[in-house]
Amino acid sequence: MSVTETEKTGARTDQAATVITGARERIDALDDRIIGLIQERMAVSAVIQDARIASGGRRVNLAREMEVLAHYRDALGKPGTAIAMTMLELCRGRI
Numbered sequence: 001m002s003v004t005e006t007e008k009t010g011a012r013t014d015q016a017a018t019v020i021t022g023a024r025e026r027i028d029a030l031d032d033r034i035i036g037l038i039q040e041r042m043a044v045s046a047v048i049q050d051a052r053i054a055s056g057g058r059r060v061n062l063a064r065e066m067e068v069l070a071h072y073r074d075a076l077g078k079p080g081t082a083i084a085m086t087m088l089e090l091c092r093g094r095i
Contacts, residue, residue, distance in 0.1 A: 004017075005017040005018070005021055009021060009024075038087060038091075041087070042090055042091050045093065046093050049092075049093055059092070059093070060092060065088055068084055068087075068088060069081055069084045069088075071084070072084035072087075
């Protein structure tokens with residue numbers, strides 16, 4: 001027994017199911033782009049960390065991280081801080 005688009009989306013009409021299906025496809029594409037951008041950011045962060053460590057500095061620059069947190073908070077509100085914290089954690093690299 002196959003599940004209809006209406007059942008998969010929770011919509012009550014075929015028209016709404018079509019809209020939801022299309023929007024979900026767009027969200028999936030956006031998520032793929034976001035993941036790619038975060039992976040790119042991780043690579044750039046690694047370059048910065050390597051240069052900082054090679055010059056005798058620390059791997060993490062807390063003042064810069066505070067700037068990033070403020071930027072996300074200002075742009076996205078309180079949830080932006082949580083997003084930034086997660087992103088910074090991903091970008092800190094491995095010890």
